[in-house]
Amino acid sequence: MINQITKDKIEALLQQYFHLAKGNESLLKEIALAEIPEMVYNSNAIENSTLTLEDTEKILSGGSLQRKVNVREVYEAKNLAKLTETLLGNYKSKLSIKLILSWHKTLLSQINDNIAGRFRSGKEWVRVGNHLGANPQFVVMLMQELVDNFNQNKTNYFLDAISHFHAEFETIHPFVDGNGRMGRVLINSQLMHLGLPPIIIQNKSKHTEYYPLFTQYQSTMKFGGFTELFALLLQETLHKRITILTAKKIIPLSIWASQNSIKANVAANKAKRQTIPAFRLREKWMIAEEFKPIE
Secondary structure, eight states, rough: OHHHHHHHHHHHHHHHHHHHHOOOOHHHHHHHHOOOHHHHHHHHHTOOOOHHHHHHHHHHTTOOOOSOOOOOHHHHHHHHHHHHHHHHTTSSSSOHHHHHHHHHHHHHHTTTTTTTTTTTOTOOEEETTTEOOOOOOHHHHHHHHHHHHTOOOOSOOOHHHHHHHHHHHHHHHSSSSSSSHHHHHHHHHHHHHHTOOOOHHHOOTTTIIIIIHHHHHHHHHOOOHHHHHHHHHHHHHHHHHHHHHOSSOOHHHHHHHHHHTTOOHHHHHOOOOOOOOOOETTTTTEETOOOOOOO
């Protein structure tokens, strides 16, 4: 869970963001569209895709790669990009089983049409590491309860509600394939439904910041770690948009650190903790040149 200080910080950022967003809706959409290659790359890489960010950018721009890659990985990139772009125009829709299934169909189109757009059933058990997904005969019931509980939530802090949903979704593992990517799509659909920008869960830190949270949830039912991670990523995506809308010049964090006599590793740690308004752009930390650290 996150403390009240963090909640207040997020609320202050949200107020600033919503104020700046008025009249800048088209720019904010362009920022989100520009993020799609990074979002697609990271989400697929978390699932062990061999495509690099540069590969993903080339595929999504219609270019050709200089090396041979698995055709499935190409479709994974294209399908996830198409789905992500669909979300940007469909974020006002209330979450439903029908919507989730339609998104999954897009995700697995031309990859495995036999399982695309439907939950597991019969003897379709799935295992991830040492975790076995829910019994197939209860998947539909479990998913309907999960969606209903999320939509009816009136008490939990919004990031807690999204975090609990994500932890439960991945524990159920309702699909034969595509559960991880769908789970991350759903996080962003839930954020955008609230008028908030999407977040990017980073592949580079999956073994230290993301995967361990699932093991923790399955053994303790505590999802606070997800809330903490999503809170940091939400602050980062808000800092990015606020900076783009207000900064005179945006520079690499390493250069900013040098200009302000701050050690690079210290600046990087501040960025990771979001105690400075830094954000990642193509995996590199950036910040407004004019930002002055508090002495």
